[in-house]
Amino acid sequence: MGLRPGVLAAVVLLGMVGAQGHAAADDYPTRQIKIIVPFPAGAGPDQVARMLGQHLQDTLGQTVVIENRSGALGSIGAQEVARSAPDGYTLLMGTNTTQASNVSMLKNLPYDPAKDFAPILRTVTTAMVLLVKPDFPAKDLSQFMEYAKTHQNMTAGYGSGASQISNAQLQSRGGMSIISASYRGVPLAVTDVIAGVIDLAFADFSVAIPQMQGGTLRGIGVTSPKRNELTPGLPALAEAMPGFEATIWYGLLAPANTPEPIIKRLYTESEKILSTPAVREKLANLGMVVSTMPPAEFGSFIRSEITRWTAEAKAAGIEAK
Template sequence: MKILKLAAALTVMLAATTTAWSADKYPERAIRLVVPFPAGSTTDTMARFLSDQVRADLGQTLVVENKAGAQGSIAAAEVSRATPDGYTLLVGTNSTQSANIHLFKKLSYDPAKDFTAITQFSMNPLVLVVRPDLPVTNLREFLDYAKSQPGQLNYGVGNTGSLAAVQMLKSITGIDAMDIQYAGTPQAITDLIAGRLDFMITDISVTKPYIEAGKLRALGVTPIKTTSALPGVPTLAEAGLTGYEFVAWGGLFAPAGTDPVIVDRINKAFVKALNSPQAAEFFSKQGLEPTPRTPADFADYVTAQTDMWGKLLADAGQPKK
């Protein structure tokens, strides 16, 4: 019996030693970054940029994989079940980590228990855009037009940021419009430009080229302050919606149980990249704000955001699906 107990103890010690050794050697092969939205989305573009920036620091290739659908739940569920060894990570957002728990009656992962926060990437201001032939040129005209046709206008939803931002607009103004769900924002933008949708509140980074080309019309941005990415476009609060303020966010997560040594290694590499001049230029052009955090700070932020999203969606009258 003593021999068996000794053997068991040695096995545990060997496993712990092996894990520590593996963590110290991390990374020894390519790392997967699973993005919960399609190629061309803001989250995807940001993930690919940062992957290139940290490659030299980590000494390994980072492979970005898009797993779109169900407001990011498909990707998040996959990563939640992955081996917690640092080689499969989630580029999570307010959708996957804070909003979905309040949107779905049954969620195939637990945002709080199944993940370890690594670092925030960005704060993402949004913009209200309309199809170019909609007969409005500013927010007041848009609201008057929408109220004159209750229930007749439609809008695209590619992520929960878009959903909540429009729900807030509807709650404040009383307009009635129908949502059309998409796997991601790029597909919705395509339909908006083609005239199959009337409006959206969505990421500046994916709409800016079309706004500048005259294919979409911007009526207002969602932060409390104007953004240099869209000079001349007022905030929605400035345009008449007193108190309106909304931003989305994105960041990096590992499966729960990932060794803290590995989490710290990844955090340092991405924080360094986020603080670089290259990142400052990239994020500015995208209309984003780099927001690096420690794992502990990011975990606290996500917890607070989850509470905020619960209140926001409840106040907007958004039912669970």
């Protein structure tokens, strides 16, 4: 039985679209690629994106630009990628904030972290350091705990979901009185600690280590469950506040419905780059551990992280704003 002309035309059109999609994937990339970092320049995700972008540029033979779109806990940049064409030319360096904890932090999140993105790979895991000025009265974690007992309303900045939850854990697990202030990114909160505008801030290792090495800030403790090899002298905050933890991660994502061959190409090249000893060492010096996941596993991980960070926010008493 022959097809009606209208049906036949539709079938032909679908075939042409499919063929064009495969052709586009086979030729990818043919022009500039953009990686949007939803946090300020200098933040941990920005450093990873720039390192990865340079290597992808060398490998893929096309310019890779990094654009910072900070604000609203990274949701501004993430939303831009979610609404972009699914062609592999606009990517996101997402984090546990944009892809997980924002579900509990923001009332009207303008995207679905699981449904609106095609995961490419998780890149690294890391943690944060609690930072204060060198002249802060408490010199170590033990003194900090004692100081908090008699000093109410310490001011703490945050620029990510993990740093906001960490501030809340100082209250819920440490019994402290903390006034939290929102920033467009962690580096901006750190700048205000240096200036004496606020008392403390949690910062990714990649941001904290240069400040500690330069003597502009002092570390009190780390948010990983155990001490970090990079800073063996700093205790885990969990040593004084049992259960305290904020392990964070970054990962590369594309808009949902990006062709699978493009996702596979980006995953293969990115994983290859991150597995090299030189890159692993460079990231380790920033307090980051290469911990890649392929697309399907990364997608399942994101869904589990939404559940975990929702529970963390609830336990910390954080209400969506």
